[in-house]
Amino acid sequence: MRKLKKSINIALAAIFAVVLLAGCGSNASTSSQGSDTNTLEKVKKAGVLKVGLEDSFPPMEFRDSQNALKGFDIDMANAIAKKLGVKAEFVGTEFNGIVLALKSGKFDVIISGMSITEDRKKQIDFSEPYVENAQIIITKTGNDTIKSSKDLAGKKVGVGLGTTSESVVKKFKDIKEVKKYDKTTEELQDLLIGRLDAVIVDEPVGRYYISSADKKGKYTVLNEKLTKEPMGIGFKKGDKELEAAVKKAVNELKQDGTMSKISTKWFGEDIYK
Structure with a gap:
């Protein structure tokens, strides 16, 4: 009888332990899922909006001589x-892996001069365009041998790794060599010292870089525009609450004149008129 009673007690204890662990596991799972389903809630709770970017893309984002992040x-x-009631924290990432880093949760949004493309839209969601761009x-x-894209045949051309410039250059089949760079500044420097014959680059970035006093007159921008590429803010797929909050913030910044001031500061003109 004692042995039977002892066996029953052991069995009941085991069942109780299993039920208890199952309950804890369910709560942990629910809690974990809940923490990932609403990025806006997480951002406001932490007081920080984590922004992914590649920091060598002037005038969109770059480091100055004191290593301060600007753009x-x-x-x-x-x-x-500020509109969301939090602070921005910037997370530097190589542009070639920035979409994957967003999807893995390394940061909350991409604000990095990113062109809205059909391929990227399959992986992440975008805001409405905030800057119109072209290649x-x-x-x-x-160098009078290159007057249009037709003259790129037989030439060495530089593009940014993982950028839309890399996609555009594939249209030109007779290029001698395509060199890919992590940083726009490096490809433009290689152009100047003769390692490249031409560079395909985002218009705001290229024009800003070559407009500095020490580079004036050293570069030529061809009149031809290879693409039209609006830039947008990138979000994880389905992150609708954060996307809506950011959209509201940007609209308010346009209405109160903040976006116009930022545009004039970095582009020399108000693109939001």
């Missing part, structure tokens, strides 16, 4: 975060 996207992201060709001044 159009930096000012806009700080203004958006342009830049050559070294004095």
Whole structure:
């Protein structure tokens, strides 16, 4: 009888333990899922909006001589975060892996001069465009052998790794060599010293870089525009609450004149008129 009673007690204890663990596991799972389903809630709770970017893309985002992070996207992201009642925290990432980093949760949004493309829209969601962009060709001044994209045949051309420039250059089948760069500044420098014949680059970035006093007259921008590429803010698929809050913030920044001020500061003109 004692043995039977002892066996029953052991069995009941085991069943109780299993039920207890199952209940804890269910709660942990629910809690874990809940923490991932609403990025806006997480951002407001933490008081921080984590922004993914690649920091060598002037005037959108770059490091100055003191290593301070500056640019159009930096000012806009700080203004958006302020509207949300939080602070912006910038997470530097190689552009070639920035979409994967967003999807894995390394940061909450991408604000990095990213062109809205059909391929990218399959992986992430985008805001409405905040800057109109185009791909342009830049050559070294004095190189009269390249007057349009047709003249890229037999030439060495630089593009940004993982950028839309890399996609555009594939249209030109007779290019001698395509060199891919992690940083736009590096490809434009290689163009100047003769390692490249031309660079295909985002228009705002290219024009800003070559407009500095020490580079004036050294580069030539061809009149031809290879694409039309609006830039947008990137969100994880289905992150609708955060997307709606950011959209509201950007609209308010347009209405109160903040976006116009940021545009004039970095582009020399108000693109929101």
